[in-house]
Amino acid sequence: MSRPAWDWKLSDLVNVQQHGHTVFSCFACGGGSTMGYKRAGYRMLGNVEIDAQMMRIYRRNHNPPHPFLIPIQEFKGMPNSELPAELFDLDILDGSPPCSVFSTAGAREDKWGGEYAFREGQAVQQLDDLFFDFLDVADKLRPRVIMAENVKGMLIGKARGFVSLVLSRMRRMGYRPQLFLLNSATMGVPQKRERVFFIASRQDMSFPELRLEFNEPPILYRDVRSGIGSPITSGSKTLQRWYKKRPPDLNMGDVTGREEGKISNFNTILIKDQKVANTLASSSVFLRDDVPQHISDTDIIRMQTFPSDYDFMDADVQYVCGMSVPPVMMQRIAEQIYLQWFKAK
Template sequence: MKKLNYDWSKSHDYPKLNGLKVFGTFVCGGGSTMGYKLAGFEHLGGVEIDKRMALVYQINHNPKYFYLEDIREFNNRTDLPRVLYDLDILDGSPPCSTFSMCGKREKGWGVEKVFKEGQKLQTLDDLVFVYCETIDKLKPKVAILENVPGIVAGNAKGYTIEIVERLNESGYDVQIFQLNSATMGVPQARERVFFIARRKDLGFSPLVLDFQEPPILFSDIVEKNSTTHKPLWPSISIRWPYIEKGDQNMKFADAKYRNKTTYNAFFSTTILYDNVVAPTLTSSGTTVYYDEVRNLNDEEYRRMSSFPKDYDFNDMDARYVLGMSVPPLMTAHIASEIKNQWFSNC
């Protein structure tokens, strides 16, 4: 794979196909899909339940096979094309909010909810195991399950053990990698856990992943004197005089503003400086550029996530789509190593 730049174009930078096929589940807006394409894979399509995300995905990728439905419905299908039973890679990023280290995550385990994406009443922590059923059904050569670091921490380790056991029973050896996108050419320090399962009958050696690209600072992607950003919320502007340089969020400024010794708000407001790598971009919240006291604009969010310049968000909030997505360059680096180490003859 040629060295990739975070500022690329999907209309010009996809390489020739390498002969390998991948299919995605929980494809969201297509971040991982673009990563596989950047690594030369043929992306056959995917499964997505959110109608808005599905439209964005289809506009940008024109998939050959696409299923707008619950992953459980997909698993119950008896009419899938034969090519989906002969995949080189099956990819999936089951929703991860119940494993996030933010908040009281354990309280969300086993709780049935209805989500805005349009799903029926369900428990999100079950979806990792539903995806394991997808792997067992399709039997790809390689399966990847991406999630937040919280899935391997604390009480959630029980989920990790069960995932590995289920995949072992399905005929896979599993490796778990905790990776940071900042070491992979992405201008964002987004940590994610990847369960990478290889089918036992293929005799693949364990995968080695060691990414050491130099960090890209926010100063490298910022648009100085931006005029396209959204205005700050008044609640942030009124607290800004209490910000001290170096504050990463507004919790201390909020306490000073209210003349309190405790703080209980504004954790979701991130303050960015030129000399740092941008932290994980979430699908909600506010990110303020300290030097210009302003929101980031969509172009900065796009660069931060290594999405292409010509990506069509179809009038959706760019931050929401990007915050829900795996950075394409992150997936591209992993996929390239899998290709080089396990499919070098292709």
């Protein structure tokens, strides 16, 4: 009996049939997208990453031929003669520009146009400009396909104007963009993670319209649950609230709203055995619903479809996973791009 897609190891990649099409990744973080492409038979040429810790982890697990530990603004400004020639014959340029300013949590519009450090130790950047820095790289390298992933919040409210600007820029660059809202729970991932994907093909490639329809059966939390999670801190408000929860409660915001007359701690999620797990965010807290424990690191790795032999080195497992695209999610998309576009060409 074959193993489920979420149960795998990096060492399994040696058995994947290669078709030779190439990918280069920006904002690569832990390499969730990279692993998805590799599972789909692509050759990863390298990455651009600003975070030194993430780059160490990326190099340890993926051994990229051409890694660039620099801000994307510096990368796009490098002379073409200083870049590997194969980057100018690229099949897919992949990127997940940091998306916190488009999150539906908080007063997101107030953040637009401001400069922030994405996390402690990183350079301060204007985060909503990074998408256009990524498109500048695409215009420089001229890949056959541009793939950009971002949060569902881009399709809500005023952010839709930003989406229109992105699509217009892609068209001016000579690409035909398509926009997809996909849920990882329908793609063999044990997690409800909705993400927007901008997929654009270069006009001279004459590719047909890409069709992405996924209907895999849901994978419940009980299917991936493993080990004993760390206990909720004794005497803490979180533990007190956990004992006051009721069966319909989905997060601690439900508890505080009912018990304390205020909604807070909605990012403390109650994970239930009989349901698909919520989106694995790097900053959320995930508690088991039936015992006063956090979910285990193994749960996190499986929910995100990371390989069981991934070396997280000195980084927090939830941070690396939460900041990455689930490999199986990207694999499903990358397979269809190959089948519908590259193989059929």
